[in-house]
Amino acid sequence: MSAETRLNKYLAHAGVCSRREADRKIAEGRVAVNGRVVMELGEKIDPERDRVAVDGKPVRGAEERPVYILMNKPAGRVVSVKDPFGRPTVMELIGRLPVRVYPVGRLDIDTEGALLLTNDGDLALGLTHPRYGVGKTYEARVEGEPEDGDLDRVRGGIFLEGRRTSPARVRVLKRGRRWALLEVGIAEGRKREIRKLLEAVGFPVKHLKRVNFAGLTLEGLKTGEWRYLNKKEAGDLRKLVAKSPGPGPRPKERGHAPKGRVP
Numbered sequence: 001m002s003a004e005t006r007l008n009k010y011l012a013h014a015g016v017c018s019r020r021e022a023d024r025k026i027a028e029g030r031v032a033v034n035g036r037v038v039m040e041l042g043e044k045i046d047p048e049r050d051r052v053a054v055d056g057k058p059v060r061g062a063e064e065r066p067v068y069i070l071m072n073k074p075a076g077r078v079v080s081v082k083d084p085f086g087r088p089t090v091m092e093l094i095g096r097l098p099v100r101v102y103p104v105g106r107l108d109i110d111t112e113g114a115l116l117l118t119n120d121g122d123l124a125l126g127l128t129h130p131r132y133g134v135g136k137t138y139e140a141r142v143e144g145e146p147e148d149g150d151l152d153r154v155r156g157g158i159f160l161e162g163r164r165t166s167p168a169r170v171r172v173l174k175r176g177r178r179w180a181l182l183e184v185g186i187a188e189g190r191k192r193e194i195r196k197l198l199e200a201v202g203f204p205v206k207h208l209k210r211v212n213f214a215g216l217t218l219e220g221l222k223t224g225e226w227r228y229l230n231k232k233e234a235g236d237l238r239k240l241v242a243k244s245p246g247p248g249p250r251p252k253e254r255g256h257a258p259k260g261r262v263p
Contacts, residue, residue, distance in 0.1 A: 004044040004045060004046055005044060005045065005047055006042065006043070006044055007022070007026060007031065007033070007038065007043040007044065007045050007052070008022035008023050008026065008041070009121065009122075010045055010047055010052065010059075011025070011031070011052070011054070011059065011121075012121020012122070012124075012125075013066075013119070013120070013121055013122075014052075014059050014100075014119070015067075015099050015100035015101055015102065015118075015119030015121075016054055016059055016100065017102070017121075018102070018121055018124060018125065019121050019125060020125075022121075023041050025054060025055075026038060026039060026040070026041055026043070027039060027041065030054055030055050031052065031053070031054050032052070032053045032054075032056075033045055033050050033051070033052055034050055034051050035051070066118065066119060066120040066123070066234070067097070067099050067101055067118060067119050067120075067228070068116065068117075068118045068120065068123075068228065068229035068233070068234045068237070069094065069101060069116070069117040069118065069226050069227070069228055069229070070114065070115070070116055070216050070218075070221070070226060070227055070228075070229055070233075071090060071093065071094075071114075071115045071116075071117060071221075071225070071226035072112070072113065072114065072115075072218050072221040072222060072223050072224065072225055072226070073090055073107055073111075073112055073113055073114075073115040073224075074093075074112055074223045074224045075109070075110050075111065075112050076088065076109060076110070077089060077090045077092075077093070077109065078090070078109050079103045079105075079106050079107050079109075079115060080103070081102055081103075087109070090103060090115060090117070093224055093226065094117070094226060099119050100119060101117040101118055101119050102117060102118070102119070102124075103115060103116070103117050104116040104117065104118060104123075104124045104127050104128055105127065105128045105189070106191075107210060108192060108195075108208075110208075111208045111209070111210065112207075112208070112209040112210070112223065113138070113208075113209040113210030113211055113213075113218065114210045114211065114212060114213040114216055114217070114218055115210075115213070116213060116214070116216065117226075122241075123237060123238060123241060126240075126241030127214055127237070127240075127241060128189075132241065133187040133188070134187065134213075134214045134240065135185060135186070135187050135212070135214065135215070136185070136186055136187070136189070136210060136212065136213050136214075137169075137183065137184070137185045137210070137211050137212035138183070138184045138185075138186075138194050138208055138209060138210050138211065139173065139181060139182070139183055139184075139208075139209045139211050140181070140182045140183075140184055140194055140198060140205050140207070140208050140209075141179060141180070141181050141182075141205070141206050141207040141208075142179065142180055142181075142182060142198055142203035142204065142205055142206065143178065143179060143203060143204045143205075143206055144178060144179070144180070144202060144203045144204075145175065145178060145179075145180060146172070146180055146182070146201070146202075146203050150201045150202065150203065151170045151171075151172070151182075151201075153201050154168050154170050154184070154197050154198065154201060155167055155168055155169070155170050158197065158200055158201070160190065160193070160196055160197070160200065161190075165188060165190070165193065165197060166186065166187060166188045168184055168185060168186045168188075168197065169183075169184065169185035169186075170182060170183070170184050170185075171183050179206070180203070182198070183211075184197075184198075185212075194208060195208065214237055214240055215236060215237075215240065216229075216233065216237075
C-alpha cells in the first residue's frame with residue numbers, strides 16, 4: 001500500500017501547477033478525487049489508488065521522474081504556459097513532452113536568458129520563494145557612462161517603491177561611447193528589479209540577459225534553444241534548496257530576505 005500524500009503536492013509533482021496554484025484550484029472546486037469534488041486544502045490521497053481530475057480532465061504522470069529543462073529564452077516570448085492575449089510563449093519552443101513542465105519564476109517578455117522549466121513542484125517553490133535568496137546574474141547594456149560612485153549606490157542598495165533593495169554585485173564588463181555593459185548579480189527578485197535599479201541611478205537598460213540562474217549558465221545554448229539538465233545539475237539544485245533556510249519570519253536586516261519577482 002502506498003503512502004498518502006497531500007493533494008496539492010500530488011498536483012505539483014504531476015506538473016499540473018505549483019502547490020499554491022493547486023490550493024487555489026482546490027478552493028475553487030475545480031479538483032475531484034474519485035469523482036467527488038474536493039475543497040479541503042489539507043486533503044490527502046493515495047497516488048496509486050485514487051483518481052484525480054482537474055477541470056474534468058484526469059491527472060496522469062505524477063509517478064513520472066522529475067524533468068528539468070534549461071532554456072535560453074529569447075526576447076519576445078512570454079514566460080507562461082498560456083497567454084490570454086495570444087502572444088508567443090516559451091512553451092511553444094519546447095513542443096510536446098511525455099510530462100507537463102512549467103516555468104520556474106519569471107522573465108519579462110523583453111528579457112533574454114536562463115530559464116528553468118520543470119515538473120518538480122517542491123524544487124520550483126524552493127528556487128522562487130523570496131526567502132530562499134537564489135542567486136541570479138545578468139548582463140545589462142545601459143545607456144550612459146556609469147562611474148564607480150553610481151555603481152556603489154547599486155551595490156549598497158537603494159530605495160525602490162518604499163523599500164531598500166538588497167546589496168548587489170556590479171562590475172563593468174565593457175565600456176563604449178555613451179554606453180556600458182554591466183554584470184549585475186542579485187539574490188532578490190522584485191519585478192523588473194535590474195531595470196529599475198539601473199534607471200534609478202541614471203542609466204536606462206537597453207538590453208538585458210540573465211546569464212546565470214542558481215548556478216546554471218547558458219554555455220552551449222543558442223538563443224531559443226533548450227536542453228535537459230544532467231543528474232549532477234539537478235542534484236546541485238536540490239542541494240541548493242536543501243541548504244537554504246526556507247520560509248520563515250522575515251529578518252529585520254536588509255539583504256537577508258529578498259522579496260518579489262525576477263526582473
